[in-house]
Amino acid sequence: MALLRDEDRKYLENLFKENLKDKVKIILFSEKSSGSKLYIPGRIECPYCQQTREILEEVVSLSELLELEVHDFLAEEILAKKYGIDKIPAILFQKDDEVLNLRFFGIPSGYEFSTLIEDIVDISRGETHLSEKTKNFLKTLTKPVHIQVFVTPTCPYCPRAVRLAHQMAMENKLITADMIEAIEFPHLAEKYQVSGVPKSIINETVEVEGAVPEDIFVEYVKSAIKA
Amino acid sequence: MDFLLIPRKEEEIEKEQDVIIIGGGPAGLTAGIYTGRARLKTLLIEESSIGGLASLTATIENYPGFPEGITGKELSRRLEEQAKKFGTKILDAKVLSLTLDGIWKIVETTKGIYRAPSVIICSGTKPKKLGIPGEREFLGKGVSYCAVCDGAFFIGKKVAVVGGGDAAVEEALYLTHFAEEVYIIHRRDELRAEKITQEKAFSNPKIKFLWSHIVKKIEGDKKVERLILEDLKTKEEKIFPVDGVFIYIGLTPQTELYSSLLKLDENGFIITDENMQTSVPGIFAAGDVRVKSLRQIVTALSDGAIAGVSATKYLEEIKFKGGI
C-alpha cells in the first residue's frame, strides 16, 4: 500500500534525483513476522515495526541509490549487539561499508519523516549544514559523546533537535546520536523524566529541554564532556 | 498512517529581494502567495515551524470552507505549497534585526543578511508565561505550552489547563483523548471561548472546572506533582495534585526586534492602518502581531493578503524595478 500521496512521491523522487550523490544503505532492525496478528510467546511487542518497514520500503523505491536491509532483532542478536541496537524498530545507515552512528529508534513518521529524508540526503552527499564554528569544535573531541533526542511524531519543533544531533554524528564518529520516539519507549521516557519534547540527553548527564539554537546546543555538549 | 511530512528543499537565495516576509505562519504564507502572484521576488524567513501557531493546533473547526474541520498541519502544508508554487522562497533562519538604509530594509538573520525595499512582519505571538515559581523549572517535566507535542505523555493521567479563552478550552478538549481528567483552571467564573467550544467542554465528562482560581506555584520533586492554587473568592490556598499543566493564558507579540523602529501599542503589538502599513513606509505587519480585535487564522490570512497587495503597491509607487 502506498503511504505517500502521488504528488509527494514525485516530489521526493525528484529531490533524490537532484540531491543524492552516493549510495546509502538503510538498515532496519525489526521483528521477523511483524504485522502478523498471531501471538508468539517470547516475541517482543513492536507495534510500529510493520509501519516503519513500509515507510522505508517506499522511500528506497524512490531512488536507485537507496537500498534497504532488514534484520530480525531476536534472531540476529549478535549483529544487533555489534551495532548497539537494544530496542526496535531501529534504523541505521551505511555508506561505503561504514555504518554511521546516527539512529532512529521508533517510527520516523509525522514530522520525523522529514528528518529521515534530510538525513538520507546529507549522508549521501557527505555533507552537513552545521556552522564552521561547530564543525571546528567537533574536530577537537577526544571522547565519545552520546546524544539521545526524545520526540513525538506530532511535535513540529522536534526535527530541528534531531537533525542537529544527527549532523553532529555525521561530522564526528565519536558522537552517537539517536532519535527516540518517546511514546514507543515509555520505560526510557520514564527513566529520563521525559514529559515534554524535544528533550535531549547528552552522555546521561546533561539534559536539554526544547529545540535550542546550534551554538547553545554545542555549549551543552561541552558541559557534558566536562562533567 | 497518520501523515508523513515532506521536507523543504534548501534553495539558493539571492541577497536582494523585492519583499521579505518575517514569519511563516498563516499570515506570512498568505502574504507570500499574494506577492508571489504579483511576480515579486519574495523571501519568507521562518525560524521554527512553518504554519506558526496553526501547526500546533490539532483541529481547526472554524476555518470557513472546511465543514469537516482541517488539521493545523494540513492547512500549514497547503499554505506552504501554495506560497512556493507562486515563487516564494523559504529560508530556515531566525531574524536577528531589522534596520533601514535609504529605501532598503536590511534584514539580518542567522544565515546571512538580506535586503528588500519592502518588509512584511508576520512574526505572530508566543505563549504568555504565568511567571510563577516552578514554571521554568518544570518545563518539559510536566509544564507544557504545546498539547499536540506533549499530550501523549499524559495517557490516563490528571492534567490542568490554565486559561479560559479559545486556545485553552480547545486544547483541554484535545487533551481528553489522552488524560483521564482535565481540569480547566480559570481566574474568572465564565469562559471567554466560543460558545460552541464551551458547550463541548461542559458536556465532556472528563473536563472539570475550577472557577475563580489562579495558580500560585508549580511544585514537585523531579516532575510536576501539584499546583498551589488560590481561590480568588475566599482567598484560600489549596494544594491540587496533577501530573501535568498546560498553559494557555494568552499571547505576547514577538516584536522586541522592532520596538525602536515601529510604533507599538502598550502591549507591544504593532500599530498599522487598514492597509497593514506600519509607522515606517515600506514596512507592513500582518496577523496576530498587529493591533486587532480578532486573532484567528481567517483574519491572519486576510491581513496577509492585504499586506501582500500593499507591498506590491508600495514598490510600484517608489518605482522599484526588481522582480523576477
Ligand SMILES: Cc1cc2nc3c(=O)[nH]c(=O)nc-3n(C[C@H](O)[C@H](O)[C@H](O)COP(=O)(O)OP(=O)(O)OC[C@H]3O[C@@H](n4cnc5c(N)ncnc54)[C@H](O)[C@@H]3O)c2cc1C
Ligand atoms: C492552541 C491554539 C489553538 C488555536 N486554535 C485556532 C482555531 O481553532 N481557529 C483559528 O482560526 N485560530 C486558532 N488559533 C489562532 C491562530 O493559530 C493564530 O491566529 C494564527 O496562527 C496567527 O497567524 P500568524 O501568521 O499571524 O502568526 P503565527 O501563527 O504565530 O506565526 C508567526 C511565525 O513567525 C515566526 N517568527 C517570529 N519571529 C521570528 C523571527 N525573528 N525570525 C523568524 N521567524 C520568526 C514564528 O516562528 C512563527 O512561526 C489558535 C491558537 C492557539 C495557540
